[in-house]
Amino acid sequence: MKEELEKRIIKGPDGLEFEVEPLRDYYCEAPPTVMPAAYSKIVEDLFNWARSESIWILGFGTGCGAIEMRPLMTPRFDAYRFGVQWRPTPRQSNLFIISGYLSVKTLKRVIRSYEQMQNPKYVIGLGSCTINGGMYWDSYNTIKRLDQYLPVDLYIAGCMPRPEALLAGFADLKKLIRSGKAEGANEYAEKFEWYKANQKRVINDWDMPDYNW
Amino acid sequence: MQFEWIQIPYALLTLFIILNYGLLLNAFVAKIGARVGRRIGIPIYQNYIDLIKNYGLRSSITHGVMFYLAPVFRLTGGVGLILFVPTIYGSVMFSNFSFAGDLILALYFIFFGTLGMALGAAESGHPHAAIGVSRGLSQVTMAELPLALAVFSIALQYNTLSVTEIVAAQQGGVLNWTLFTNPLAVTAAMLSFLGSVMRPPFDVVLAPQEIPIGPPTEYHSSYLALMQTNRVIYPVAKMVIFMNLFFGGADNWPVFFLKIFLIYMFAVFIGVVFPRFRVEQSIRWFLIWAVPIGILAVLVV
Numbered sequence: 214m215k216e217e218l219e220k221r222i223i224k225g226p227d228g229l230e231f232e233v234e235p236l237r238d239y240y241c242e243a244p245p246t247v248m249p250a251a252y253s254k255i256v257e258d259l260f261n262w263a264r265s266e267s268i269w270i271l272g273f274g275t276g277c278g279a280i281e282m283r284p285l286m287t288p289r290f291d292a293y294r295f296g297v298q299w300r301p302t303p304r305q306s307n308l309f310i311i312s313g314y315l316s317v318k319t320l321k322r323v324i325r326s327y328e329q330m331q332n333p334k335y336v337i338g339l340g341s342c343t344i345n346g347g348m349y350w351d352s353y354n355t356i357k358r359l360d361q362y363l364p365v366d367l368y369i370a371g372c373m374p375r376p377e378a379l380l381a382g383f384a385d386l387k388k389l390i391r392s393g394k395a396e397g398a399n400e401y402a403e404k405f406e407w408y409k410a411n412q413k414r415v416i417n418d419w420d421m422p423d424y425n426w
Numbered sequence: 427m428q429f430e431w432i433q434i435p436y437a438l439l440t441l442f443i444i445l446n447y448g449l450l451l452n453a454f455v456a457k458i459g460a461r462v463g464r465r466i467g468i469p470i471y472q473n474y475i476d477l478i479k480n481y482g483l484r485s486s487i488t489h490g491v492m493f494y495l496a497p498v499f500r501l502t503g504g505v506g507l508i509l510f511v512p513t514i515y516g517s518v519m520f521s522n523f524s525f526a527g528d529l530i531l532a533l534y535f536i537f538f539g540t541l542g543m544a545l546g547a548a549e550s551g552h553p554h555a556a557i558g559v560s561r562g563l564s565q566v567t568m569a570e571l572p573l574a575l576a577v578f579s580i581a582l583q584y585n586t587l588s589v590t591e592i593v594a595a596q597q598g599g600v601l602n603w604t605l606f607t608n609p610l611a612v613t614a615a616m617l618s619f620l621g622s623v624m625r626p627p628f629d630v631v632l633a634p635q636e637i638p639i640g641p642p643t644e645y646h647s648s649y650l651a652l653m654q655t656n657r658v659i660y661p662v663a664k665m666v667i668f669m670n671l672f673f674g675g676a677d678n679w680p681v682f683f684l685k686i687f688l689i690y691m692f693a694v695f696i697g698v699v700f701p702r703f704r705v706e707q708s709i710r711w712f713l714i715w716a717v718p719i720g721i722l723a724v725l726v727v
Binding site for chain 2: 248249250251259260263264266267272287288291293294296300301302304305307331332333398
C-alpha cells in the first residue's frame with residue numbers, strides 16, 4: 214500500500230489534529246447490491262428500450278482498438294444516428310468498451326471506472342485480445358480472458374475489428390438490452406467475491422478499496 | 427394582475443409546450459450541425475430517449491445534501507424564469523404569473539441556477555467540477571453585466587419594470603421593436619446572450635474536450651436527467667425574455683417558435699464561426715466590447 218493511502222494523523226492549519234484514513238474517507242465501502250428491475254414489466258420494457266436506444270460510451274480506450282472507435286464519430290460511420298454517443302465521465306456512461314489488449318496496470322483503472330458507472334451497465338470486449346489474449350497470449354503483462362474480471366455482455370472478434378463490426382456489435386447489444394438479457398451489473402454484484410478474487414490475483418499492488426463507487 | 431386558480435394549469439401547459447419545444451429545438455440544431463458536417467445525425471426524438479433512460483437508471487449515489495439540491499435549484503431557475511414572464515402577448519392563457527416588477531425577478535432567476543449548480547458541483551468533490559464552477563461563475567457573472575445594463579436601459583426607456591408593458595410598447599410594426607428604438611441596449615444584451623447559452627466561443631465551462639465535462643462531472647442518472655430537463659427549458663425561457671424585451675414579443679405560438687429559433691440560431695452561427703475562448707479571454711472580451719456598449723446604452727437613454 215502506498216504511503217499516502219495509509220491511516221495517519223494530520224495537523225490542520227488551525228492547529229487541530231485529526232485522523233485521516235483515505236480509503237475509508239474518500240471511498241464508499243458498501244459492496245454492490247443486486248438492483249431489481251422495475252416492478253411492472255411494461256415499465257421495464259420501456260426503460261430497456263430507452264437504454265438500448267441511448268447508449269453512452271465511456272471514452273476510455275484501453276488498447277489499440279480505441280483507434281477503431283474514433284471513425285464512428287465521423288461522417289463515414291456516424292454512430293450518433295443509432296443513439297450512441299461518448300461521455301467523458303464514467304458516472305454518465307452505460308457502456309464500457311474494452312478496446313483491445315488490457316494490461317494489468319490498465320485493468321486497475323478499468324475496474325475503478327467500471328465500478329463508478331451506474332446500474333445497468335454494459336461491457337463490450339473489442340478484439341480477440343479480450344477473448345483469449347490474442348497476439349498477447351504469452352505476455353506476462355496483459356490479462357488473457359476479460360470475462361474473468363468483468364461481466365462481458367458481448368465480444369466483437371477480430372484483430373482489429375473494423376468500425377462496421379462495432380456498429381453490428383451495437384445492433385446486437387441493443388437486441389440484448391431490449392430482451393432484458395444485459396444484466397452485467399447485477400451479475401457483477403452476485404458473483405462479487407469471485408470477480409474480486411480474480412482481480413486481486415493479477416493486480417499485485419492493490420491499493421484501493423474493494424469497491425469504489 | 428389578479429391571481430386566479432386557472433392560471434396554474436395554464437402555466438403548466440406553457441411549461442409543457444416549452445419543454446417539448448426545447449427538446450426538439452436542441453435536437454433540431456444538432457441535426458442541422460450534423461447535416462452541415464455531412465452526417466445523418468441524431469434522430470429528432472433522441473433527447474426524449476436520453477431523458478427516459480437517465481430517469482430509468484436503477485442506481486444513483488450521492489455526495490451530500492447540496493449534491494441532491496443542485497439539480498433542483500437548477501431546474502427551479504429554468505422553471506421559475508418561465509413561470510414569471512408572459513410567453514404570448516395579449517393571451518390570458520399564456521401570460522403566466524407575470525406582474526408589475528417581473529423584470530427584476532427574471533434577472534434574479536437567470537443567476538439562480540448557476541449558483542445552485544456551483545454549490546452542488548463543489549460538494550461532488552471532483553477537481554474538474556471545481557475548475558468548471560470557477561470558470562462558469564466568473565464567465566456568467568461577466569456576461570450578466572451587459573445584460574443588466576441593457577435591462578436598466580430599456581427600463582428607463584419604457585419607464586416600467588413590467589415585461590408585459592414593455593411588449594405592449596413595442597406593438598404596431600417592426601420599427602417599434604427595441605431592436606430599432608434602442609439598438610445599443612439590444613447589442614449589449616445579445617453579446618451577453620452569447621456568454622450564457624454555453625455554446626462556442628463561450629463553452630469552455632463544460633466543453634468535453636477541455637475539462638470532462640465541467641461542473642456536472644459527477645452527476646448521473648436522475649440528477650443528470652433533471653439537469654438535462656433544465657438545459658432545454660432554461661435557454662428557451664431566457665430567449666423568451668429576450669424576445670419580449672427586444673424583438674416585439676409574440677402574439678401567437680408560430681411567431682413565438684420562429685422568433686425563439688432565430689434568436690437561438692444567432693448564438694449557433696456565432697458558435698460555428700468562432701473558436702473557443704479561454705475564460706480570461708472571454709472575460710476580457712465582455713469587459714472590452716459588451717460592457718461599454720451597455721453603459722453607452724444607459725447614458726444615451
